[in-house]
Amino acid sequence: MLKELVDFSRELEKNGIYDRIEESQQKIDKPIMVIPVKDDLSDIDTENIYFVVKDTKKELVNGVIKYLIIFDDQKQPVEVKNIDAFNKIMFKELKTERMEWQKVILDFDNYTWKLSDDPKGNKSIGTKGNNGTNSYHILAFTGSFETRKIFSGKNEFIKKIENTYRDKKVIQLELMINDYSKVEKISCLLEKICRENSINLIWKNIENFKEIMLNNKDKYSIDNIKVLIKLPESYYSFYRVLHDRYIDIKSFKDEKEVLHYQKPVCCNICGNISNEMSIPSSFNNFSTKKKFVQHRSRMSLQNDEVCRNCAKLVCLFHYFVLEKTRLRYFPLFIKESDQGKSIGETISLMKQSKNIDKLGFKEIIKQVYQKTFRDVLDFYLIIYNAQARVISFDYITGFKFKQKGMDLFQIEDILGNHFFDMYSNTGKSYNGKLRNNYFTENVRTENIKLDHLIYEYRTNIFDYVFRANYKAFTKKNF
Numbered sequence: 187m188l189k190e191l192v193d194f195s196r197e198l199e200k201n202g203i204y205d206r207i208e209e210s211q212q213k214i215d216k217p218i219m220v221i222p223v224k225d226d227l228s229d230i231d232t233e234n235i236y237f238v239v240k241d242t243k244k245e246l247v248n249g250v251i252k253y254l255i256i257f258d259d260q261k262q263p264v265e266v267k268n269i270d271a272f273n274k275i276m277f278k279e280l281k282t283e284r285m286e287w288q289k290v291i292l293d294f295d296n297y298t299w300k301l302s303d304d305p306k307g308n309k310s311i312g313t314k315g316n317n318g319t320n321s322y323h324i325l326a327f328t329g330s331f332e333t334r335k336i337f338s339g340k341n342e343f344i345k346k347i348e349n350t351y352r353d354k355k356v357i358q359l360e361l362m363i364n365d366y367s368k369v370e371k372i373s374c375l376l377e378k379i380c381r382e383n384s385i386n387l388i389w390k391n392i393e394n395f396k397e398i399m400l401n402n403k404d405k406y407s408i409d410n411i412k413v414l415i416k417l418p419e420s421y422y423s424f425y426r427v428l429h430d431r432y433i434d435i436k437s438f439k440d441e442k443e444v445l446h447y448q449k450p451v452c453c454n455i456c457g458n459i460s461n462e463m464s465i466p467s468s469f470n471n472f473s474t475k476k477k478f479v480q481h482r483s484r485m486s487l488q489n490d491e492v493c494r495n496c497a498k499l500v501c502l503f504h505y506f507v508l509e510k511t512r513l514r515y516f517p518l519f520i521k522e523s524d525q526g527k528s529i530g531e532t533i534s535l536m537k538q539s540k541n542i543d544k545l546g547f548k549e550i551i552k553q554v555y556q557k558t559f560r561d562v563l564d565f566y567l568i569i570y571n572a573q574a575r576v577i578s579f580d581y582i583t584g585f586k587f588k589q590k591g592m593d594l595f596q597i598e599d600i601l602g603n604h605f606f607d608m609y610s611n612t613g614k615s616y617n618g619k620l621r622n623n624y625f626t627e628n629v630r631t632e633n634i635k636l637d638h639l640i641y642e643y644r645t646n647i648f649d650y651v652f653r654a655n656y657k658a659f660t661k662k663n664f
């Protein structure tokens with residue numbers, strides 16, 4: 187299973203699917219406060235702090251000038267009501283920035299995303315617990331204006347900033363760049379953010395900005411900002427490198443559990459030779475925190491131990507395919523069972539599709555059936571419960587998309603309608619409620635009798651439609 191997953195994930199990476207999902211994250215949906223750094227890295231330039239927005243607009247309404255700020259994902263522009271505060275801070279439109287820097291700005295979310303199986307991440311850069319800035323990146327972090335959050339009050343802000351940047355050792359660890367003199371320079375620089383004068387100037391900008399945004403709270407949901415420390419241009423590649431490094435480290439379940447072999451050994455999956463082998467942080471049922479499930483006697487190479495690169499591919503699949511696109515069920519076809527063509531079809535569907543996040547099990551199965559002309563399919567069914575962050579998988583064999591002249595999902599609709607329409611108070615079809623409630627803990631459809639029916643039959647229907655268990659649901663159930 188792990189091997190098929192790694193191979194498939196490698197294909198997705200090769201075909202640019204992950205890049206496309208990342209591209210779809212490029213946007214300015216929140217204001218970004220940029221803290222520039224002097225060219226020689228000697229200091230941060232607090233006098234020139236500015237806010238980047240997607241666009242700004244001036245409108246003349248009844249002889250009065252209205253200032254509007256525009257963001258991606260916001261249906262309406264934000265109207266500036268506090269002109270005094272607006273005049274005290276510097277705003278820049280994205281298009282006025284240099285192209286190379288625009289790219290860094292737009293990639294903010296791609297520099298800060300955390301792996302699905304990393305509940306804490308390096309959330310608290312600088313300290314244990316959650317005392318530092320909420321980030322997975324030393325040069326980029328987000329904060330909110332809510333109570334006790336980083337930008338809710340000056341004291342909270344100071345504490346977070348100090349915890350994040352005062353410890354040079356931690357910064358050096360985060361940076362981990364080979365060139366030691368660069369590391370030394372940047373960590374000295376970041377330490378300077380904690381000086382009282384710097385913090386005061388940064389905080390003044392935040393306060394003015396808060397005035398503008400919170401005036402609009404009833405209409406807009408922008409209650410947090412992103413902060414980006416702007417290094418000189420020759421360092422722009424750092425932003426990506428830092429995040430890649432985080433992914434590399436966190437791809438293994440636990441860095442302390444990594445087996446360091448004295449002689450290089452062969453990875454079971456890709457065959458590459460490495461001194462380090464461990465369990466991927468995704469798709470495993472080991473919990474290193476729980477002593478009773480720990481592998482205490484694990485000494486030799488086992489099937490579930492892989493090289494760092496394979497572990498990373500498993501994690502990328504989890505994050506991009508299951509979490510980011512919100513796919514709940516995924517059919518992972520297997521090359522060995524003569525279904526290599528099905529893998530190709532899945533990838534080409536993902537490549538062609540404008541919205542990968544609109545794809546589902548149904549669309550993939552349909553495409554594979556139509557393009558490969560195979561009546562019977564075998565695959566691993568990956569089931570992802572995003573709420574409970576649980577992944578399970580089954581090996582499905584003998585899956586038949588067409589049954590009695592209909593496709594399986596038409597049958598699912600008929601079953602849904604037959605059982606659930608009779609309890610409809612509103613005349614609405616309940617079919618969607620069945621489909622959305624296969625794995626929910628508490629079914630709530632506004633009708634108790636219907637809830638009970640869903641509890642009673644959902645496993646049978648799911649097994650019939652998704653698990654190819656065609657005896658799970660028979661005439662008797664009607």
Ligand SMILES: [Zn+2]
Nearest residue numbers: 453456493496
């Ligand atoms: Zn490998």
